[in-house]
Amino acid sequence: MSKFDEKVAQxxxxxxxxxxxxxxxxxxxxxxxxxxxxxxRDAETVSGSDAKELITVKKNFLIKKLGLEDGPQLDVAIDKVIEAIGKSERSKYRAVVYYLLAVEFGKEAIYS
Known part of the structure; x- marks a missing residue:
């Protein structure tokens, strides 16, 4: 199994x-x-309590990658995803957070 496949399995x-x-x-x-x-290790995870980190998720993923307009709905979605994973969960994997956000906004086609 490749390192990539190990990460996907994780x-x-x-x-x-x-x-x-x-x-x-x-x-x-x-x-x-x-x-x-x-x-x-550091780049692989998202800190749900670090405002700077969450701004990065919003700007680099939601706005740039998914092409969404900035607004309060983006912050609400990020909070919803962090809550779904669990605020106390230390390892909020970036791939999982991004996956859930893409689904939340119906942007799965970007990855087709």
């Missing part, structure tokens, strides 16, 4: 453990879109 297990339903192919595509950052 994220799949994480979602299973959290009771989050997911499409394995979409999760794999989102993970692939993150490139080498998935292999760096």
């Amino acid at each position: 994220y799949s297990k994480f979602m299973d453990d959290k009771g989050l339903s997911y499409d394995a192919d979409l999760l794999k595509a989102v993970t692939k879109g993150l490139g080498p950052s998935i292999y760096k």
